[in-house]
Amino acid sequence: MPKDSNGLTLDGQGKPLWLSLELTYRCPLKCSWCNNPLDFDDYAARELSTEEWKRVLRESRELGALQLGFTGGEPLQRTDLEELVSYANELGFYTNLITSGIGLTEERLVALKAAGLKQIQLSLQATEAAVTDALVGATAHERKLDAARRIKAHGFPMVLNMPVFRQNIGMTDAMIAWAAELGIEYIEFANIQYYNWALMNRDELMPTLDQVREAEQVVQRWRDKLGKKMTIYFVIPDYYEGRPKACMNGWGAIHLTIAPDGVAMPCQEARVIPGLEFESVRDKPLAWLWHESPLFRKYRGLDWLPEPCVSCDEKEKDFGGCRCQAFLLTGDASNTDPACGRSPHHARVREAVDTAARPLRFRKPLFKRAAGTVTTAFLED
Amino acid sequence: MTIPLTATDRRPQLSPHFMFRWEASQDAYILLYPEGLIKLNPSAGEILKRCDGQHTVAELIAELQAAFPGPADDIDQGVRAFLDVATDKGWLHAGELVKKS
Ligand code: SF4
Ligand code: SF4
Numbered sequence: 001m002p003k004d005s006n007g008l009t010l011d012g013q014g015k016p017l018w019l020s021l022e023l024t025y026r027c028p029l030k031c032s033w034c035n036n037p038l039d040f041d042d043y044a045a046r047e048l049s050t051e052e053w054k055r056v057l058r059e060s061r062e063l064g065a066l067q068l069g070f071t072g073g074e075p076l077q078r079t080d081l082e083e084l085v086s087y088a089n090e091l092g093f094y095t096n097l098i099t100s101g102i103g104l105t106e107e108r109l110v111a112l113k114a115a116g117l118k119q120i121q122l123s124l125q126a127t128e129a130a131v132t133d134a135l136v137g138a139t140a141h142e143r144k145l146d147a148a149r150r151i152k153a154h155g156f157p158m159v160l161n162m163p164v165f166r167q168n169i170g171m172t173d174a175m176i177a178w179a180a181e182l183g184i185e186y187i188e189f190a191n192i193q194y195y196n197w198a199l200m201n202r203d204e205l206m207p208t209l210d211q212v213r214e215a216e217q218v219v220q221r222w223r224d225k226l227g228k229k230m231t232i233y234f235v236i237p238d239y240y241e242g243r244p245k246a247c248m249n250g251w252g253a254i255h256l257t258i259a260p261d262g263v264a265m266p267c268q269e270a271r272v273i274p275g276l277e278f279e280s281v282r283d284k285p286l287a288w289l290w291h292e293s294p295l296f297r298k299y300r301g302l303d304w305l306p307e308p309c310v311s312c313d314e315k316e317k318d319f320g321g322c323r324c325q326a327f328l329l330t331g332d333a334s335n336t337d338p339a340c341g342r343s344p345h346h347a348r349v350r351e352a353v354d355t356a357a358r359p360l361r362f363r364k365p366l367f368k369r370a371a372g373t374v375t376t377a378f379l380e381d
Numbered sequence: 382m383t384i385p386l387t388a389t390d391r392r393p394q395l396s397p398h399f400m401f402r403w404e405a406s407q408d409a410y411i412l413l414y415p416e417g418l419i420k421l422n423p424s425a426g427e428i429l430k431r432c433d434g435q436h437t438v439a440e441l442i443a444e445l446q447a448a449f450p451g452p453a454d455d456i457d458q459g460v461r462a463f464l465d466v467a468t469d470k471g472w473l474h475a476g477e478l479v480k481k482s
Contacts, residue, residue, distance in 0.1 A: 015406065017418065064406040066418050094400055094413035119398070119415040157398040157415045186415065228471070 015064030016256035016290055019093075020071055020268065021053065023081065024260050027074040028102050030137030030368040031125075033163055033198040033205055035268060036073060040369070046261040050080040052282065054087050056258055059286035061091045065256065068093040069121075073260070076103035082111045089116030096121060098161075101147030102140055109154050120151050121159040121188075127174040135167060137368045152182060159186040164215070165205040172215040176222045176232065185230055189219065191237035195269045195324055197369050203355055209240050239349050243314070244321025244337035251299035251323060256290060264289040266296055269324040273333045299323050299333075306334055308342045393441075393464060393473045394434035401429055412472060428463050432473055438464065 024047055025040035037043075048056070057068075068088055075081055076099055088095050096119045097112065122144065126132040129141035151158045160179050162168070172189065179187050191212070194202045207215075219234045226232075238245045248255045248267045257265045262280035265271065271278060276295050290296055298304070302315055309320040320326075321337020329338045330345040338345040395401055400413040410426030412419045421429065427449075431441040442460050446453045467473045 066404065066411065066413060092402070092404075094418070096415070118400070118413075155397075159415060 013064075014291075015254070016060060017065060017254045018067045018069070018256070019060050019065040020069045020255070020257040021056065021084075022071055022073065022257065022259050022268065023047070023053070023075045023078045023084070025073040026077040027072060027100065027369075028077075028138060029074070029100055029140060030370055031135065031163075031197070032201045032368055033165060033192045034369040035193065035196050035198065036369070037271060038196055038200075040073070043260045047078075048258075048260065048262050048281070050083060052262065053080075053084050056262070056281050056286065057084070057088050057091055057093070059281070060256065061093065063256075063287060063290055066092075066094060067096070069096045069098050071098040074100050074102060076108065082108070082115045085112060085117050086115035089118075094118050099123070099147075100136070100140070101144040102138075104147040104150065106150060109150055113154055113156070117156070119159070120156045121161050122148055122151060123161045123163065124148070124175070125163060126168050127171050127178055131168065131171070137370075148182060148184070152184070157186070158184055159188055160184050161188045161190055164189050164191045164207070166207040166211065167205070169207045169211045169215050172218045173222075176219070176226075176230075180222075180226060180230060186233070187230065188233040189215070189235075191235060193237075193269070193325075194239075195272060195328065197367065199328060200367050202352060206239070206352060206355075209353065212236060212240060238321070238325075238337075238339040239353055241339070242341035242346075244318050244325075244339040246318045247322035247325075247337075250301070250319040252290070252296035253300070253319075264293070264295075266299075267324065270295075272324050273327045276333075304334065306336055308340075308344075309336050312342065389437065389439040391438050392434050392436060393432040393438065393468070395429070395432055396471055396474050399472055414472075424459070425463060425467075428460055429467070429472075432464075432467075 025036045025043045075097060085095050095117050097117055098121045101122050124144050125135045132141035133139050162175055176187060192198050198205060216234060219232050223232055252266045255267060257268050259265060262282045263278045264281060279289060279293060305315060305320050309315050321340055323333045325339060326335045326337050327333035329348045336343040338349050398414055404411045407420050410421045412421060427445060431444060442457050445460060446456050
């Protein structure tokens with residue numbers, strides 16, 4: 001027997017190990033940082049049926065998918081969620097539910113447990129009801145706390161997810177204190193990504209670098225104090241780092257997302273990029289979509305990379321960053337991610353950071369996620 | 382005082398939120414857990430398979446010594462080292478010290 005004790009690696013070997021199913025974009029909340037499309041309302045009529053989702057589950061297991069996230073919108077809006085969890089569980093997936101907690105009643109929790117659900121990620125925006133409720137545009141705080149307690153009571157491992165922006169970053173300390181008291185093992189401080197609704201509200205949402213650093217110190221103090229009792233994820237947003245994130249571990253490398261209408265995507269935001277052809281599992285086999293479709297091949301691997309990435313030795317680590325961010329900030333998805341200090345467009349990111357740091361400025365109200373808030377006609381041609 | 386996992390009478394067991402199984406598409410044992418997955422190398426798989434809350438550390442070492450070639454001492458040390466790492470990573474908990482009834 002070899003003596004190696006932990007030579008454990010994970011290489012997708014071309015398999016979509018992580019599958020995200022966006023069951024619906026319907027949601028009772030109105031978050032101003034929501035990453036759903038601006039025209040989310042148009043998807044309701046096109047959602048896949050229960051049988052269609054089951055076929056997606058079968059085909060993705062055949063492709064080697066293992067981790068599965070049910071997300072949205074609010075996945076609890078689908079009354080067949082339990083049935084899909086149960087089916088996925090039988091197929092051998094590790095099933096995760098990503099929820100706002102709204103609609104997570106005792107009955108549904110019992111049913112989800114029975115269906116074999118393994119893990120729940122619950123979002124919470126603030127430690128004070130007035131702040132949460134204002135941010136999500138509904139009386140949600142108490143219901144979320146209630147959901148957290150129930151999830152714990154049913155013995156689910158739980159990730160508490162706090163999307164972080166200027167309005168709540170000062171509550172980092174209080175949030176960890178609250179979670180520690182409830183015995184939550186994982187907290188993720190998700191510095192929001194500025195796409196879709198979040199991009200519309202970016203100037204209002206983006207924290208200053210000082211705020212980010214301070215929150216980072218708070219997190220470090222708690223890590224020292226709590227040790228192994230709690231795992232705290234806190235990732236500095238790439239806007240401040242001068243280096244892009246290895247978005248999705250590379251385009252079409254290990255992540256596969258299916259939108260409510262069955263469109264297969266390399267990441268949840270990919271549809272913001274114009275000129276790509278998005279195809280649905282309704283029309284094509286999933287194996288073809290993943291392996292062969294022009295969409296997934298477009299930015300897969302390193303061959304398509306532009307300068308300065310081509311001659312940079314970081315390229316195997318970050319694959320040139322995020323395609324959606326490159327498009328949104330430079331107008332061309334094939335450019336180096338402008339979050340990178342070596343990008344000729346890095347000034348756009350610096351400008352946004354500087355705007356956030358300007359002390360006295362006129363504040364605009366946040367746009368709430370709502371149908372018909374903006375016209376998306378310009379996205380269509 | 383905590384008694385080390387590798388204490389010979391321990392019956393190590395997979396932590397509650399971990400799923401351990403054979404995955405044909407990876408041709409390997411895998412561990413699935415919240416937010417992650419790990420493909421295990423063959424020796425790690427063979428050890429974890431026996432971390433069922435029934436085998437004591439001594440028993441699982443003896444089984445592996447019988448099943449695999451190589452110096453018995455190396456296997457003994459390799460297994461204990463792995464159990465330490467796996468416990469540290471939270472995959473395993475030490476199990477009861479009391480004898481199986
Ligand atoms: S971010 Fe808010 S509005 Fe968007 S899906 Fe999640 S809970 Fe609903
Ligand atoms: S130049 Fe390209 S490869 Fe190099 S660090 Fe920047 S984004 Fe990454």
